[in-house]
Structure formats: structure tokens, C-alpha cells
Amino acid sequence: MFNNILVLCTGNICRSPVAEAMLKAGLPGKQVESAGLGALVDHPADPTAVELAMQAGLDLSHHKARQATTDMFRQADLILVMSEGQKARVTELDPSSTGKTMLMGHWLEGRPDIPDPYKKSREAFVHVHQRLEEAVNAWLPRLK
Numbered sequence: 001m002f003n004n005i006l007v008l009c010t011g012n013i014c015r016s017p018v019a020e021a022m023l024k025a026g027l028p029g030k031q032v033e034s035a036g037l038g039a040l041v042d043h044p045a046d047p048t049a050v051e052l053a054m055q056a057g058l059d060l061s062h063h064k065a066r067q068a069t070t071d072m073f074r075q076a077d078l079i080l081v082m083s084e085g086q087k088a089r090v091t092e093l094d095p096s097s098t099g100k101t102m103l104m105g106h107w108l109e110g111r112p113d114i115p116d117p118y119k120k121s122r123e124a125f126v127h128v129h130q131r132l133e134e135a136v137n138a139w140l141p142r143l144k
Contacts, residue, residue, distance in 0.1 A: 002143050004031045006076035007104070008086055012036030012065035014118050015082050015128060017045045019104060021058040022136040027143055035068035037089050046118070048125040056129070073097040080104045080139070083113040105131070107138035 005023060009016035016034035023032045044050070045060040053060045073079060073094045079101040081087050091098045105112045114131050117124040 002078045004077045006072055006079045007034040008068055009082045010036055010038050012039040013043050014046045014049050017060050017063045018049050018053050019132050026140045035066045037068050039065045039067040041065055041067055048122055052129045070094045104135045
């Protein structure tokens with residue numbers, strides 16, 4: 001089924017590392033990775049994202065941002081993106097991955113995008129963290 005899950009955002013320092021950690025915690029035995037479509041390669045996760053993750057019992061201390069590649073897309077059974085724009089970008093980069101690329105917020109009412117908190121207030125990060133928790137909790141029973 002879905003044994004190899006790839007989570008994408010833009011820079012791979014705010015949203016996707018947190019979602020990766022949340023999914024890993026809820027899906028032991030599955031391979032979950034994250035990357036960015038415009039990654040800040042080798043950067044650690046954003047300090048505010050790290051702090052909020054730590055408060056939720058998640059460790060992002062070893063995270064280093066990675067650039068998404070078509071090989072990553074092809075190895076994944078499921079690709080979760082934060083926005084419709086990112087979904088379109090995956091399709092543009094690798095049309096064969098279109099059918100397995102879905103929004104992180106797919107199961108939330110209105111199927112909302114998860115906004116990018118990069119360089120925004122702590123409140124923006126708190127909001128995004130809560131949205132990611134809701135989205136991951138909606139995905140977990142469908143991925144077990």
C-alpha cells in the first residue's frame with residue numbers, strides 16, 4: 001500500500017519536516033521523508049518550527065533541508081504537498097507522479113492549503129502547526 005511517503009513543501013524547513021515527524025510518529029514501520037520544491041539545501045528546520053515540534057514531543061534537531069527530485073517522486077507511493085500550486089509543480093516535473101500526489105489537507109473540510117509560515121510571526125507558525133496536526137490525524141487511519 002503506502003509504505004514510502006514523501007512530504008513536500010517549498011523550502012523543507014517549516015512545514016514538511018514537521019509533517020514528516022508527525023507521520024513518522026504515527027506510522028512506525030513506514031518510510032516517511034520530506035523535501036522541498038525550492039529547498040534551502042542543508043539548512044536546519046526553522047527555529048520556531050523546531051520549538052513547536054519539541055513541545056509536541058517531536059525531534060527536528062537532525063533535520064537538513066533537501067531538494068526534491070524526480071527520483072524521490074518515483075520511489076514514493078504517496079506524495080503529500082501543502083498547496084495546489086505544489087501539486088501542479090510535481091505534475092510539471094514528473095507527470096507520472098500526478099495520480100499519487102495529494103494535498104496534505106485533502107481530508108480537512110474544504111481541502112485547504114497549508115500556508116507557508118516562513119519569515120512570519122510565531123502565531124503563524126502555531127496556526128500552521130495546528131493545521132498540520134489536524135491534517136496528519138486525518139491521514140493516519142487511511143495510511144495504517
